[in-house]
Amino acid sequence: MSDFAPAPASADIGVYGLGVMGANLARNLARHGHSVAVFNRTLARTERLISRHGSEGDFVPSARLEDFVASLRRPRVAIIMVQAGAGTEAAINQLRELLEPGDIIVDAGNTFYKDTQRREASLREQGIHFVGTGVSGGEEGALEGPAIMPGGTAESYERLGPMLESISAQVDGEPCCTHVGPDGAGHFVKMVHNGIEYADMQLIAEAYALLRDVAGLSVAEIAEVFGSWRHGELESYLIDVTAEVLARVDPATGEPFVDVVLDAAGQKGTGAWTTQTALELGVAVPAIAEATFARAVSSSTALRAAVRAADLDPGTTAVAVEDRDAFVESVRLALYGSKIAAYAQGFDEIATASADNGWEIDLGAMARIWRDGCIIRARFLDDIMTAYAQDPSLVSLLTAPALSAALQSALPAWREVVATAARSGVAAPAFASSLAYVDQLRAPRLPAALIQGQRDFFGSHTYHRVDDPEGVYHVLWAQAGRPEEKWD
Template sequence: MSATSAATTFTPAPASADIGVYGLGVMGANLARNLARHGHAVAVFNRSHQRTERLMARYADEGAFVPASELADFVASLRRPRVAIIMVQAGAGTEAVVEQLRALLEPGDIIVDAGNTFYKDTQRREASLREQGIHFVGMGVSGGEEGALLGPSIMPGGTQESYDRLGPMLESISAHVDGTPCCTHVGPDGAGHFVKMVHNGIEYADMQLIAEAYDLLRHVGGLSVPEIAAVFRSWKDSELDSYLIDVTTEVLERVDPATGAAFVDVIVDAAGQKGTGSWTTQSALELGVAVPAIAEATFARAASSSSAQRRAVREAALDSGAREIGYDTAEERQSFIDAVRQALYGSKIAAYAQGFDEIATASTTYGWDVDLGAMARIWRGGCIIRARFLDDITRAYEAEPALASLLVAPTFATALESVLPAWREVVATAALAGVPAPAFASSLAYLDQLRAERLPAALIQGQRDFFGSHTYHRTDDPTGVYHVLWAEDGRAEEKWD
């Protein structure tokens, strides 16, 4: 159950710790330090005891830590109702720790999974532990190792009773914007992990959109990497101001010390992923929600890593028809730069709208009653997608909590009307130049689908009725269910019960 160090064995402490952290990797150690720095007594334990020793050797003076060499001592050091945060790898590791803790905890105690766990696993664990009277909280934490130490965005699910115990501590260590903590109770069972999953899906889309903007500026606009860095830096003073724009600027400004080349040019162009983008896309399909920007961002990472296929297509020279597009004057080039900025903003609005729609649909499906405005509010600081325009999203949902789509909020509807001409021009230019911009294009198509009076889905439904007797509804009888007798003369139509 635990590993004991020959060097140091910590003496069991009485029940004095406000909260415990199991798992002292970088994220877990930083979260424990954050809690201790804010005046909370923190029990700390790690399966590999050396990490507990290292934490105490380096940071014991930062606050009240209660170290344990044995898991039973870790649990015993927690005051009731006990709270134990798990900071271990999602999957089998989390499952094992949950089982270890449940054997030592009592009704009313709380287990918090702060990893990137799939929300359905959280729902399953919550239901199982509830039978034993133990609260299980799936808690999203965004901000990376720096955020864990200095103030993350925190998305806890679980019961209201568990949040009453946890909330004050979590709010104290979260990021704060305008004096408001970037932490709130999201909803029951898997709600917290679901919202964190969608947060990560939006992050995928945001990063892909920024990367496409970079690619267009470089390969259509003809800008050098330092020039593109300067463009991104200038966008900090626009509606695009965000943490990811800052990160992008820093990456593009970096020069590789070994070669003297732009740092971005020495990185292999194959993007990795840890699964949350895929989960967001798969969950959207299950819920019947369109999230094309998130899906395309996920697929783009997969395509980037498909080295054999990329090489084969390049060697096949399938580039005929792509135009060489250039800009002869500074004015023309600046006009294209501004068009890309507008396209990026429009696509970003669409991507966030898709994410919030997915959260809203899941909330209705599972009875979570998630406050969408509160989600935008707690994402304003600490997390990876923190951005200026999250203030606008917060205000939009505060003004109309049942907003059908973020796209129709007055602020964003006006913005979209303004950027659409440039957005269309950029997507068309990308296609003509043969520069891939799947997230830009799919986000525009998403908007056009929603604004269309009539979609070709009518033809699809006719096809489905022909080969599979899947039936259809008529425009003059939308509640009726009909089927054409295709196998007979194809003229007769039946109304089905």
Template sequence: MNDSAAANIGVIGLAVMGSNLARNLASREGNVVAVHNRTHARTEELVAAHPEAGFIAAKTIDDFVAALARPRTAIIMVQAGAGTDAVIDQLAERFEPGDIIVDGGNAHFRDTIAREQRIALTGIHFVGVGISGGEEGALRGPSIMPGGSAESYRTLGPILSSIAAVAEGEPCVTHVGTDGAGHFVKMIHNGIEYADMQLIGEAYDLLRTVGGLEPDDIADVFAQWNRGPLESYLIEITAEILRHTDPATGRPFVDVVLDQAGSKGTGVWTVQTALDLGVPVGGIAEAVFARSVSAKPEQRAAIRRIRSSRPEVQQADASFVEAVAKALFASKLVAYAQGFDAVVAGAEKYGWNIHQDEIARIWRGGCIIRARFLSHVTEAYAQNPDITTLLEAPYFAQAVAEGEDSWRRVVATAAHSGVPVPGFGSALSYYDSLGADRLPAALVQAQRDFFGAHTYRRTDRDGTFHTLWSADQSETKLRGTAG
């Protein structure tokens, strides 16, 4: 260990994400970085590979703590769960009041809330930080979503700002809110990411199956889309993937990848949390379910065996590509609107003062869902923080209105052609549900009253009512209700 310098920041856990984050920190003027890993050989490898970083290599946890200047600030980049708790406990035993423990992993926000409450009793600050951008983002500049106390952010904020991505001259970091707010917003980000990826996959499938285009042609389409309103990181990398040829077979790379998508759980967390909050996030849910369906090869094979025929693929004309683009954009807007609805509901339930415009601002760069239209999300929430849904903001309302006919055409064409579009279809149904004059929920509520006496309200007078279905079917009004 080098005792000649005191580090203003430390990183524990030197797998790829942790190593890249440490290198990013060390590359910024004013930062001196202490590093520690449970297996010291990995620490030595990192230090040897990057002498320019000037890392302070700590062999033991005590060496690591000793290398940190006060207030000590340490970022934990280990696997979520028991490993994180073990490192937190090690630091909490050695840190002093005012020091800061940062969890930069993909922890569940409720775990972060519990950890913050436990660690706060010691006078030490515990901060859950969402970091998006993958391995490259960690190294070059991620989007960063810190929670924790305002006091801890005074120390941590300048450090995080120094390593964050920059969009339109602004670092992609903001103090999201207290305790678990940072990890909550990162979770929602990942849920939107699921939806966005699924929608892009459906667009590719439509262009190939209905449009008859080959991967190289579709790559050109996506590259063109990336110069317009659909411009985003995910559209950009999709074009690159579709151009890639498998060196072993000479076939398009996308054709040799098994069509079973994996998941690390944050999409599921988003859907579960949204259900708890009573927020419909069908676009995100369908993306999660689509991955689950893809991972059921036996069931998929069984249905293919029993189907005597498949629907005849409808012939697409020259306008189909543009129709898919408009349907994709409208569906993406719905997914983002649903995600921000969940952010608003979570902030209300957990007492977080989250500024939606700031969240959209820091998602403009560094993160996986970075996209051109996020500037319009920032503008919409800045103009009206209490907007009921992003879909009523002028930019989004106009975009959906202009694409609605194409959206309906694409979903109908997919249904007639046997092409699954759970994301496109769910987004359109959600939009239609919001815009319907009257929903069949009236019948559902009557059914609930029939079999479970769950009561109902009426359109013509106030109060809560129950019909005596098994008796004379007369209506009773519950006591204590107005009207």
């Protein structure tokens, strides 16, 4: 047993769970002048943190959970950084037995927002504030400055907010942290952030595939292309990452690193949550959905092998690219247009959920806090922030002047890239679905009228007429003459 002695109630904030993320978050807090109580169920992790990093600030370590809680000043704030699911549930139940009304529990893991709503309601009955908080930026961000998306009550943010803002990434003196909204709002926004991240990564991967399999560029040449895109309108953390990954050569084989990595992408569920929730809300997020499905396809090893063995479409041949530089520029434009569409879908999902749940989320503030510290940080988030500043009730990012103009410029090349991908047999589902999303929204009339007619025929689901949009109509398809009747 450690010789950590019980400490008086002096710590500003506590971190329960000292894996890499939790330890780095605790270190970040301590570096910014906060007294940090630390506890881990496995004592060795607490001891390791103190032995390696105890000099970085004021840490208050505890070997027992009771001592950890006792070391926190009132109202107490305890951040949970443990494995999502059962681990989080257990930690909450342990803490609620020791805390008092007015105290605050912060879940800083990736938690499904409905679980956060349930936990918040339960703890509220006990007088304890529960703050579901999204933290983006990975291990480095947790230590150096993440983007932070806390939900919960305004009262809890008064106590917690200044500490979180102090450790978040900063852009032009502004923290990449803000109070998102009540109950599950913070975790909802983090979920959609991750969904956009899925789409962004898939779109970049499709651009890579097109440059390699259609334009015939080598991996090293593609690395240079992405390197050049770092300084334009595509400037972003993920473009930086892509250039670095593609430039790496495997030391064991001398081959491009990307060629020795198994082509099966993993996922931890947030993309699926974003897609499933969008379906429940009736919001279209095709880029996010296709990105999620693409990861599933990539991991379906046996299915892929069986379909390859069937030798489907053996006549498919690569389309000749006469001007490689022009094609590279077309892919860049298609990537930017698709990226705008993907972000628009994510912001639409946030706006819809906010209205349904009464969260009153400031969409411009979400763009502001994503400008640094998080995985999807990108230059064009400034354009999104400006768009919402100019029109807080903006219906869609696609209608914002700057982004609309960018789409107008991108669309001709975008269409050609999608068509070339299809003719070449190179899968580009996120490019194609993002383009279709834009075309559906801009169409004066959709074939949905036919679908509604079909539904009325076989299921008596009724329809509205263009000359009477409020009326409810049904055709008596089985009767002679098939008369139409209006229903009350």
